[in-house]
Amino acid sequence: MSLWVDKYRPTSLSKLDYHKDLAEQLKNLIQSGDFPHLLFYGPSGAGKKTRIMAMLRELYGAGVEKLRVEHQTFETPSKKKIEITTVASNYHIEINPSDAKNNDRVVIQGMIKSVAQTQQLDAISQKNFKVIVVMELDRLTKDAQHALRRTMEKYISTCRLILCCNSTSRVIPAVRSRCLGIRVAAPTADEALLHGVCKKEGLTLNQELAVRIAEQSKRNLRRALLMCEACKVQQYPFTPDQPVSEAEWEIYLRETAAAIVEQQNPKRLLEVRARLYELLCHCIPPDVIIKGLLSELIVNSDGQLKTEITALAAFYEHRIQMGRKAIFHLEAFVAKFMSIYKRFLDEGMAAMDFM
Amino acid sequence: MQQTTTELAGKKINMSSEIMPTDGERKSSSNVSVPWVEKYRPRSIDDVAHQDEVVSVLRKCLQGADLPNFLFYGPPGTGKTSTILAAARHLYGSDIYRSRVLELNASDDRGIQVIREKIKTFAQLSVANQRPDGTPCPPFKIIILDEADSMTHAAQAALRRTMEKYSKTTRFCLICNYVSRIIEPLTSRCSKFRFKPLPENILLHHLSAISEKENLDCDKQALRNIISISEGDMRKAITYIQSVSRLYNDKRITSERIIESAGVTGLYFSIASATLVIPDALIDSILETCRLNSYEKLDKIIQNVIADSYSAYQLLSQLHDKIVDVDELSDKKKSFLAQMMAEIDKCLMDGADEYLQMMKLCSHIMQQVCAGE
Numbered sequence: 001m002s003l004w005v006d007k008y009r010p011t012s013l014s015k016l017d018y019h020k021d022l023a024e025q026l027k028n029l030i031q032s033g034d035f036p037h038l039l040f041y042g043p044s045g046a047g048k049k050t051r052i053m054a055m056l057r058e059l060y061g062a063g064v065e066k067l068r069v070e071h072q073t074f075e076t077p078s079k080k081k082i083e084i085t086t087v088a089s090n091y092h093i094e095i096n097p098s099d100a101k102n103n104d105r106v107v108i109q110g111m112i113k114s115v116a117q118t119q120q121l122d123a124i125s126q127k128n129f130k131v132i133v134v135m136e137l138d139r140l141t142k143d144a145q146h147a148l149r150r151t152m153e154k155y156i157s158t159c160r161l162i163l164c165c166n167s168t169s170r171v172i173p174a175v176r177s178r179c180l181g182i183r184v185a186a187p188t189a190d191e192a193l194l195h196g197v198c199k200k201e202g203l204t205l206n207q208e209l210a211v212r213i214a215e216q217s218k219r220n221l222r223r224a225l226l227m228c229e230a231c232k233v234q235q236y237p238f239t240p241d242q243p244v245s246e247a248e249w250e251i252y253l254r255e256t257a258a259a260i261v262e263q264q265n266p267k268r269l270l271e272v273r274a275r276l277y278e279l280l281c282h283c284i285p286p287d288v289i290i291k292g293l294l295s296e297l298i299v300n301s302d303g304q305l306k307t308e309i310t311a312l313a314a315f316y317e318h319r320i321q322m323g324r325k326a327i328f329h330l331e332a333f334v335a336k337f338m339s340i341y342k343r344f345l346d347e348g349m350a351a352m353d354f355m
Numbered sequence: 356m357q358q359t360t361t362e363l364a365g366k367k368i369n370m371s372s373e374i375m376p377t378d379g380e381r382k383s384s385s386n387v388s389v390p391w392v393e394k395y396r397p398r399s400i401d402d403v404a405h406q407d408e409v410v411s412v413l414r415k416c417l418q419g420a421d422l423p424n425f426l427f428y429g430p431p432g433t434g435k436t437s438t439i440l441a442a443a444r445h446l447y448g449s450d451i452y453r454s455r456v457l458e459l460n461a462s463d464d465r466g467i468q469v470i471r472e473k474i475k476t477f478a479q480l481s482v483a484n485q486r487p488d489g490t491p492c493p494p495f496k497i498i499i500l501d502e503a504d505s506m507t508h509a510a511q512a513a514l515r516r517t518m519e520k521y522s523k524t525t526r527f528c529l530i531c532n533y534v535s536r537i538i539e540p541l542t543s544r545c546s547k548f549r550f551k552p553l554p555e556n557i558l559l560h561h562l563s564a565i566s567e568k569e570n571l572d573c574d575k576q577a578l579r580n581i582i583s584i585s586e587g588d589m590r591k592a593i594t595y596i597q598s599v600s601r602l603y604n605d606k607r608i609t610s611e612r613i614i615e616s617a618g619v620t621g622l623y624f625s626i627a628s629a630t631l632v633i634p635d636a637l638i639d640s641i642l643e644t645c646r647l648n649s650y651e652k653l654d655k656i657i658q659n660v661i662a663d664s665y666s667a668y669q670l671l672s673q674l675h676d677k678i679v680d681v682d683e684l685s686d687k688k689k690s691f692l693a694q695m696m697a698e699i700d701k702c703l704m705d706g707a708d709e710y711l712q713m714m715k716l717c718s719h720i721m722q723q724v725c726a727g728e
C-alpha cells in the first residue's frame with residue numbers, strides 16, 4: 001500500500017489539480033522539441049517534481065514511468081572512484097548532486113557527456129534528445145555550476161536539462177541566463193484538494209478539519225496529505241474537532257523549545273544540545289530546526305525581543321550556511337537566546353520589585 | 356565510465372553530438388531541434404550586435420593583420436563565446452577548423468597538468484599559412500579557454516609561461532564573466548575587451564528581426580516588455596520571446612500575455628534579481644502590516660510571499676526603493692535600515708534562508724516605523 005502522497009501524484013499535465021493554466025502552458029511550451037533548458041523553482045511541497053514528471057510523460061509517453069535504478073561510476077582527475085545511484089528511464093536520468101558531495105562537478109559533467117554522446121532517435125516519441133533532471137540545484141557547488149556554463153550550450157541538441165531548486169539565490173547568473181525560469185508557487189486552496197483525495201478514498205471529510213489541516217500544513221501539499229492520512233489512521237469517521245497529528249519530530253522540536261524557555265542555565269543547554277543532535281541525526285535540516293525553534297520562542301517573547309530574536313536566528317542560520325558543522329551554530333543560537341531571555345526576565349523582575 | 360545506454364529503445368547513433376560551430380547550416384533540416392538561442396547564434400562577426408570595438412579589431416585580423424591574445428569578459432549572454440567562434444570559423448573554414456582551434460572549458464579538466472600537456476602538444480605543432488586547397492589562412496592556431504575564471508591560480512600561472520613560449524604559433528582567447536579572477540600577469544598579456552550589456556534599442560532591433568523570421572505576430576510594446584526583463588542579456592531576451600510565443604497556440608505575442616504569463620499563472624520570467632517586479636500592491640501591504648506592529652501578521656504575510664516563491668532579492672530591492680519615501684522614518688532610521696539591507700544582501704548571496712532574512716528585515720522596519728526616535 002502506498003501513501004496518499006504517492007498514490008495521488010498526478011501523472012499527466014492535464015490532471016494537475018492546481019495551477020491549471022500553468023500546466024496548459026507547459027504543454028504548449030514543450031510541444032515542439034526546441035524548448036530551452038528549464039529551471040523550476042519554488043518552496044518544497046509546491047509540486048515541482050510532480051510537474052516535471054508530468055511534463056516528461058507528455059514528452060515521451062508512458063515509457064518514462066518505467067524507472068530503473070542504475071549504478072554509475074565516475075573517476076575524478078585524481079583517479080578517485082565515485083559511485084552514484086541514479087533513477088532513470090529510457091528517456092531521462094534523475095540525479096541529486098548532493099549524493100556526489102564535493103565531486104559533483106565530475107559527476108554532472110560525466111553524466112551530460114555520456115548522455116550527449118549516444119544520440120538517439122526514438123521511434124515512438126520522435127525526440128532526439130534525452131533529459132537530465134537535476135534535483136536540488138541549489139546544493140550544487142559553485143565550481144560545478146560554473147562548469148555547466150559551456151557544457152549546457154554545447155550539448156543542447158541531444159541533452160536538455162531540467163533543473164529544480166527551492167531558491168534561485170544560490171544559482172549563479174550564468175546558469176540562470178541559460179534557462180527559462182518557471183516559478184511554482186505553493187497551492188493556496190488545498191482544502192479542495194484534500195476533499196478530492198478523500199473522496200477518491202471513499203471517505204467524507206468535514207470542512208472544519210480540512211481547513212485546519214490546510215492551515216497547519218503551511219501551504220505544503222505533501223505535508224497536508226500526510227497529516228490527513230495520519231488523521232484517518234487515528235480516527236475515522238472524522239470529527240470536526242479531532243486533533244491534527246503532527247510528525248513526531250515536530251512535537252520533539254516543540255518540546256525542545258519549551259525546555260529552552262523553561263530554564264536558562266548550562267545544564268539545560270547541555271540537554272538541549274543532545275536534543276538538537278537527535279534531530280540532526282534524523283536528517284531534519286538545520287534551517288528547519290532553527291525556524292521551528294524561532295516560531296516557538298517568539299510566542300514567549302514580547303515586541304522588542306521578537307525582533308532581536310529573529311535577527312539572531314537569521315544570523316546563526318547564515319553561519320550554518322557558511323560553516324561546516326550545523327550543531328555549533330544551533331547551540332550558539334540557543335545559548336545566545338538563553339542569555340538574552342534571562343536578561344529580559346530579570347529586568348522584568350527588577351521592574352516589579354521597583355513597583 | 357560505465358555505459359548504460361545499451362538497452363535504449365529506438366535507434367542509436369554513436370556520434371559526437373556537440374554543436375559544431377563549423378557546419379553553417381547544421382542539421383536543422385533533419386529533426387535536430389535546438390532552442391532559438393542556438394538557432395540565432397551569430398554565424399559571422401558581422402552578426403554580433405553592439406560589441407563594435409572587438410568586432411572592428413577582429414575584422415582587421417580577418418583581413419590579414421596579426422592577432423593578439425584576447426581576453427573577453429562581461430556578463431552572461433553578451434556574445435563573448437559567439438564572437439570568437441564566429442571569428443575562428445571565418446579564419447579557418449570548416450575543413451581545418453578541428454586541427455587549428457582547441458576549445459577548452461571548465462568542464463574539461465584544466466589542472467596544471469592539462470595546461471602543461473594538452474595545450475603544449477597542441478601549441479607545439481607549427482602550422483602552414485595555407486589550407487590544403489591552397490587558399491591562405493593565418494599561420495597560427497587558436498586556443499579558446501572559455502570560463503577561464505574557474506581555472507585555479509596555479510593553472511593560470513602555468514598558462515602564463517606556455518603563452519609566452521608558443522607565441523609564434525598560437526594565439527589564446529580567454530573568456531570569463533569575472534575578470535577579477537584572472538591573475539594580473541595573464542590579463543597584462545592580452546588585449547582586453549569588455550562585453551557590455553546590450554542596450555534596449557539593440558535588443559529591440561534583434562528581437563524584431565527574429566519575430567519576423569519566425570512569423571510571429573508581435574506588438575512593439577510586447578517586445579519592450581520582454582526587453583525590460585532581460586537585463587541587457589540577449590540570451591535571456593531570445594529565450595523569453597521563444598517561450599512566450601510557445602505558451603499559447605497561435606503565434607501572437609501581446610503585452611497582456613507577457614504580463615499574464617509572467618505574473619499570476621506561475622510562469623514567472625523573473626528568476627534573476629532585478630527582473631520582473633513583485634506587484635506594488637504586495638509591497639505596500641507588507642509596509643502597511645509593518646505599521647500595525649504585529650509580529651504575527653507580519654509573519655503570515657512573509658510566509659505567503661515565500662510560498663509564492665517570489666525572490667527575496669527582488670523583495671529586498673523593492674523594499675529598498677520604497678523605504679526612502681516612508682514619511683514616518685527619520686533619516687537616521689532610514690540609514691540604519693539601509694545598512695541592514697546591505698548585510699542581508701550579502702547573506703542572501705551566501706545562501707542564507709530567505710524567510711529568516713526577510714523576517715529580520717521586516718521586523719526591523721516594523722520596529723523603526725512604530726518606535727519613537
Ligand SMILES: Nc1ncnc2c1ncn2[C@@H]1O[C@H](COP(=O)(O)OP(=O)(O)OP(=O)(O)O)[C@@H](O)[C@H]1O
Nearest residue numbers: 392395396403404431432433434435436437589590
Ligand atoms: N552581441 C550579440 N549579438 C547577437 N546575438 C547575441 C549577442 N550576444 C548574445 N547573443 C545571443 O545569445 C546567445 C549566447 O551568446 P554567447 O554564448 O555568445 O554569450 P556569452 O557572452 O558567451 O555568455 P556567457 O558569459 O554566459 O558564456 C547566442 O547564441 C546569441 O543567440
Ligand SMILES: [Mg+2]
Nearest residue numbers: 435436437501
Ligand atoms: Mg560563453
